Amino acid sequence: MRLNGIHIPHRKGTQYFETQTFPVPERVKISMSQHMGAPCTPLVKKGDTVKVGQKIGESEAFMSCPVHSSVSGEVVDVSDMLLANGKTCKAVEIACDGQQTMSEEIEPPVVTDKQSLVKAVRESGCCGLGGAGFPTHIKLNYDESKVDIDSLVINAAECEPYITSDFREMMENTQDIIEGIKTLCKILEIENVYIGIEDNKPQAIEKLTKQTENEDSIHVVKLKSSYPQGAEKVIAFSTTGRIIKEGNLPSDHGIIVMNVSTVAFINRYIKTGVPLISRRLTIDGDAVNKPCNVKALIGTSVKDLLEFAETDFDKAQKIIAGGPMMGMCLYDADTPLSKTNNAFLAFKEKTYAKKSLLYKGQTNCIRCGRCIGACPLGLMPTELEKAYDRRDKDALNKMKINLCMNCGSCSFVCPARRNLAEKNQLAKGFAFSK
Numbered sequence: 001m002r003l004n005g006i007h008i009p010h011r012k013g014t015q016y017f018e019t020q021t022f023p024v025p026e027r028v029k030i031s032m033s034q035h036m037g038a039p040c041t042p043l044v045k046k047g048d049t050v051k052v053g054q055k056i057g058e059s060e061a062f063m064s065c066p067v068h069s070s071v072s073g074e075v076v077d078v079s080d081m082l083l084a085n086g087k088t089c090k091a092v093e094i095a096c097d098g099q100q101t102m103s104e105e106i107e108p109p110v111v112t113d114k115q116s117l118v119k120a121v122r123e124s125g126c127c128g129l130g131g132a133g134f135p136t137h138i139k140l141n142y143d144e145s146k147v148d149i150d151s152l153v154i155n156a157a158e159c160e161p162y163i164t165s166d167f168r169e170m171m172e173n174t175q176d177i178i179e180g181i182k183t184l185c186k187i188l189e190i191e192n193v194y195i196g197i198e199d200n201k202p203q204a205i206e207k208l209t210k211q212t213e214n215e216d217s218i219h220v221v222k223l224k225s226s227y228p229q230g231a232e233k234v235i236a237f238s239t240t241g242r243i244i245k246e247g248n249l250p251s252d253h254g255i256i257v258m259n260v261s262t263v264a265f266i267n268r269y270i271k272t273g274v275p276l277i278s279r280r281l282t283i284d285g286d287a288v289n290k291p292c293n294v295k296a297l298i299g300t301s302v303k304d305l306l307e308f309a310e311t312d313f314d315k316a317q318k319i320i321a322g323g324p325m326m327g328m329c330l331y332d333a334d335t336p337l338s339k340t341n342n343a344f345l346a347f348k349e350k351t352y353a354k355k356s357l358l359y360k361g362q363t364n365c366i367r368c369g370r371c372i373g374a375c376p377l378g379l380m381p382t383e384l385e386k387a388y389d390r391r392d393k394d395a396l397n398k399m400k401i402n403l404c405m406n407c408g409s410c411s412f413v414c415p416a417r418r419n420l421a422e423k424n425q426l427a428k429g430f431a432f433s434k
């Protein structure tokens with residue numbers, strides 16, 4: 001593992017913009033697949049009345065967590081929807097009654113031990129709010145007979161350009177973060193906490209350092225601003241010095257890594273019992289006239305959110321869910337907000353940076369090796385590309401295509417503007433196909 005990373009423009013122009021509350025929309029469309037793992041099955045049908053926080057999707061699969069209604073109103077449709085990744089899933093569309101009547105199901109959970117914590121976090125519908133969407137209860141449900149967890153790493157790096165939603169969480173909800181950390185440490189008997197924050201967020205470092213100065217076990221770690229500092233394996237190493245070996249989870253090395261907004265949400269859920277029905281996100285990009293941070297209900301359409309930020313739709317050529325490095329382009333502005341969306345960015349054509357993934361004009365590889373130097377995992381993107389082009393599964397597997405986390409660093413540094421990260425995604429799928 002390398003720590004040099006790459007230097008990308010931060011463009012965190014919204015960092016000083018306090019979070020605004022997005023009004024209750026007329027309709028929401030709530031996807032049954034908002035987390036990594038098995039999608040949920042809808043528990044409601046057309047014509048049903050639902051309330052805020054009511055469970056409307058559930059799955060018995062191990063890798064899944066429930067989905068709740070973010071509004072009160074009437075279910076007007078349960079149909080298939082196309083996700084940004086090309087897969088389809090069921091979605092529940094609700095006409096909001098504007099009353100926001102809370103469900104009787106909502107009550108603070110009783111959390112006394114690890115088992116009740118895991119159960120509560122699962123019931124909250126919580127999945128990683130940093131963007132990956134890994135169901136949070138699974139991280140907490142480790143086998144104590146096999147692993148000994150001694151460290152909690154709070155991922156507050158927020159290394160992608162533009163996105164400032166975690167930063168706003170740190171500035172606006174500091175106590176939720178600290179109380180959430182303390183609850184997890186008490187129940188899981190974790191000795192050390194490392195809050196990793198990039199050094200381009202000095203206010204957050206200062207605030208959290210000050211508010212944890214009497215907590216001997218909580219360490220605020222100032223990290224170098226380099227991309228992808230927030231990748232799970234990278235931040236685990238940057239904060240604890242431990243290397244997560246190939247095929248291992250952080251828990252195999254005594255670590256739980258959790259996003260900073262996720263830990264704050266867990267604290268709020270334990271106090272109130274209100275499940276994950278809304279989230280904070282950044283809206284930015286050069287086609288957006290009023291960039292902002294908003295707290296919006298899950299299921300709100302991207303179009304409504306972009307309109308709120310006065311986006312120039314005539315000029316917007318690309319809408320990205322997430323950051324410009326690892327985000328996904330949306331095919332449709334009617335796509336609804338999901339639990340994992342920490343940003344929507346709208347760009348005019350080729351304006352982010354010519355060396356970014358958005359730029360398509362590529363030339364021949366000049367064998368400069370920059371992509372190899374940039375890869376945080378020490379992979380050889382240029383060789384992976386060649387192996388994929390000749391459909392050589394053995395070579396792809398020997399060169400560990402499975403480790404690629406699609407961070408985009410190789411594409412970003414390539415002077416020939418080759419779409420290496422995109423190829424690697426295709427290559428990964430190919431290498432594991434039969």
Ligand code: SF4
Binds near residue numbers: 376
């Ligand atoms: S996208 Fe994959 S190969 Fe490219 S730098 Fe990131 S981890 Fe390495």
Ligand code: SF4
Binds near residue numbers: 370420
């Ligand atoms: S950075 Fe681009 S040009 Fe340089 S070796 Fe890698 S693929 Fe080739």
